[in-house]
Amino acid sequence: MGMTIMRRVKFNAGHRLFRHEGKCQFFHGHNYVADFYVTGPETDAVGRIIDFAQLKALLKGWIDENWDHGFLLNVEDENGLNAIRMVEPTKYFVLPYNPTAENMARYLLDEVCPSVLNELGVQAVKVVIWETEESCAEATIDQDEKREHSLFDAFQTDSFPTGLNW
Known part of the structure; x- marks a missing residue:
């Protein structure tokens, strides 16, 4: 049986969308909510995937x-x-792409979660970024793609039984 937990994190941040054709091209901010969905192969002695x-x-x-x-x-x-950079003091973070809700979810799932959860035996499988109460974007790890990729990888190795007649 697979089990998944979710942890919500609230934060405030500003952004602007480079090359946007509307008002989001201007500096503005949001009260974001990030939902992190995490799974693991088993629960611990207490019954948790992770505390x-x-x-x-x-x-x-x-x-x-x-x-x-x-x-x-x-x-x-x-x-x-x-x-x-002209504002002192200032805090900013440079993303490799526009800081849309979609890209923020992708960055958290692909870059941040693996680095901070790496040694704990758990994996983030979905991140949802709520930009407003009515608007969100999610990034997910497609389990079917992982299975297909794993099967493909098996074909690329010597791990299949020998002596099969094709």
Whole structure:
């Protein structure tokens, strides 16, 4: 039986969307909510995949240090980066792409979660970013793709039984 837990982290951050054709091209901010869905192969002696407090400390710790009360900007947004660097003190984080809710969820799932959960035997399988109460985006790890990839990898190795007649 698979089990998944979810931990919610709230934070405030500003951003602007590089090359946006509307009002989101301007600096503005949101009260974000990030939902982290985490799974593991088994529960511990207490019956947990991971302690919620430990999950909070790791994920909220990363967000507090890097994103909370800061500005998220696209690495290609030279104008935005130059403007934000002129403010002292300032806190900003440069993403490899536009800081949309979709890309923020993807970055947390692909980059942050593996680095902070790496040694705990658990894996984030979905991250949902709520930009407003009515709008969210989610990034998920597709389990079917992982199974197909694993099967494909098996074909690329000598792990199949020998002597099969095709």
